[in-house]
Amino acid sequence: DGTRRSAPWPAATGSPLSVLFGLHGKTGVTSVTIHRGYIYSTGRDGVYRQLRLQDQQLEVLQKHRPCKGLQWIEELHFTSDGDLLVLGFHADNFVVWSSRTSANIHCIPCGGGHRSWSYCSSPLAEVFAFIKSGDxxxxxxxxxxxxxxxxxxxxxxxEITCVRRLGAVEVPGQATVNVFVTGSEDTTTCVLVLSENSRAAVPLARLSDHISSVRALAFAMGPGDEGFGDEGLSALLFSAGGRAQIECYRLLCSGDTAAQSAVACQVMHVASHRLDKHWEQKKNRHKDCPRQDYPYSPTANWPLLHYRIFGLLEAARKLVLVAESFHHQRCVLKVEAFLHTWAGGERQREKRHLLIALLTEPVLPALEAPLITVVAHSCGVNSLHIRKTPEGRYLVASGSDDGSIHVCLLEVALGRGEATAGTCLQVLERVSRPCAHAAHVTGIRVLRPDLLLSASVDQRLTLWNRCPGELVPLSTTFFHVPDLAELDCWEAVEAGGELRYYCVLCGQGLEMLCGTFSSKPPPQEAPQ
Structure with a gap:
């Protein structure tokens, strides 16, 4: 009869391969998009998620919250120039948000989202059509x-509050680029590349899971990681910030000549931790510490001036509280950890994890009771770094709000006898430099046992030579980043065998510096 008929839809042969319940809450999913092998979903919870299909199972990699107030997301548009447009409704306005500029590029009054609408954009024009009151x-x-x-x-x-270098990525036919991660008071974490040739910072990914300022970053190599290989970088990223929030991600970075930054970055959210809502709503909570996730209950009210140790179960995507310390009576500002190993016989080795915490009242404690206390500064301590020496000892460098820096040499030993059983710390040497800077020392690094680098809010980066009983300044460089928050350093051997030290500083901006030293470095340290 000339009627055009389509082929019938095949009958269902079984249950769905993979189902994710409640992915966008009770309000439901509004759209699903596939782009470059990844699946993107949007919902009326103000979040869009990135997923992938792994062994015929849907796996959530990460979630994104575009901007405050955009509680109704309808669609995602991927533009030809690499931008991601988020389409949604804010109150009675239709909003188009650009992930590249992190800003609204359109805001059109239409009456809200409960209506039929359509949006189309091209290099020549943009059109938005909608129905309102029947028109x-x-x-x-x-x-x-x-x-x-x-x-x-x-x-x-x-302000950028913290920065860490992940490593270098080799790009075929191009110069090596460095991958960094920064955290900010704007509650976001940014993975970016910085090339010496282009001198431009290009973001690879933005992580928006934090609800308050991001204050600390750390990397760890997980099981099965190859480390920094020719094919790329693989590491676990931990970010911590306000509201006692910790987020953990798996980062995979590799060279990609087709990408604008020449580096492709895949991010997968692994686990998170935050104080429960019950404790947040509790009255006089400043007098008590949260105990909901702790194995036993306290016998008295303990001050919220402590630090915790968590273990990561990556397969289960959980952060588990292992231990915590309530020894301190003042705010803990910085914590560093190192692993010390003793030879316990021909076939046996004993390992001890030690922590060094910096407080407004400087102390070097262990987890439960202090092994040793060193009064190093007259006021708050804002920077700390530990480096192992070739002899198996540890250099602990710290910087203070009073502008001073302090270095002590520690030796770890096993106590003998019942009275001294366990781990012992002994201070072998101490050296300090009062008034090393004219303002707070917010960054410090031990480059070598005889070389120290310090940075301050006075915008000076100073190199020190550690000599017996004193710290001798070698050079001072002025940098351009105001309100310095932190620094990170690394070394690299150039093609001609020349050793260069690199430093990245963050605060009201980001800056990378490098320096060359003619003296030969000390022997390589044994891997920990």
């Missing part, structure tokens, strides 16, 4: 040259 409304805008030009795109909306 079809049309919004049309032709493309016009932008009067404002961005000279330098910002990495964060507020």
């Amino acid at each position: 079809v409304m049309l919004y049309h805008r032709e493309a016009k040259p932008c009067e404002q030009q961005v000279l330098l795109a910002s990495l964060h909306g507020r």
Whole structure:
């Protein structure tokens, strides 16, 4: 009869291969998109998620919250120039949000999201059509040259509080690029690349799981990781910040000549931890510490001035509280850990994990009771670094709000007898430099046993030579980052065998410096 008929839909042969219940809460999923092998879902919970299909199972990699107030996300549009547009509704406005600029590029009054609508964009024009009160409304805008030009795109909306270097990635046919991670008061964490040749910082991924300022970053190599190989980088990223929140991610970075940054980055959210809502709503909670996730209950009210140790179960995607200390009576500002190993016979070795915490009242404690206490500064301590010497000892360097720096040499030993059983710490040497800087010392690194680097809010980066009984300044460099929050350092051997030290500083901006030293470095340390 000339009627066109489509083929019937095949009958269902079984249950779904994979189901994720409640992915976007009670309000449901609004769209599903596939782009470059990944699955993206949006919902009316104000979040869009990135997923992948692994062994015929859906696996959530990470979630993104575009901007505050956008509680209804409808669709995602991937543009030809690499931008991701998030389409949704905020109150009675239709909003188009750009992930590249982290800003709204359109905000059109339409009455809200409970209506039929359509949006289309092209290099020539943009069109938004919607139904309101039974009428079809049309919004049309032709493309016009932008009067404002961005000279330098910002990495964060507020101060950068912490920075860590992940490593270097080899890009075929191009120069090696360095991969960094930064945390900010704008509650986001940014994975970026920084090339010496281009001198440009290009973001690879933005992580927005924190609800408060990001204050600390750390990397760890998980089981099966190859480390820093030719094919790329693989590591666990831990970020910590306000509201006692910890987030853990798996980062996979590799060279990709097709990408704008020449590096491809895959991020998978692994685990998180935050104080429960019951404790947040509790009255006088500043007098008590949260005990909901601790194995036993306290016998008295303990001050919330402590640090915790967590274990990561990556397969189960959980952070488990292992231990915590309530020894301190003042705020803990910095914590560093190191692993010391003793030879316990021909076939047996004993390992001890030791912690060094810096407080407003400087102390070097262990987890439960202090092994040793060193009064090093007159006021708050804001920077700390530990380095193992070739002799198996440990250099502990610290910087204070009073502008001073302090270095002590520690030796770890096993106590003998019942009275001294366990681990013992002994201070072999101490050296300090009062008024090393004119303001707070917020960054310090031991580059070599005889070489120390310190940075301060006075915008000076000073190199020190550690001599018997004193610290001798070698050189001072002024940097451009105001309100320095932290620094990170690493060394690299150039093609000609020349050893160079690199330093990245963060605060109200980001800056990378490098220096060359003609003296030969000390013997390589034994791996820990």
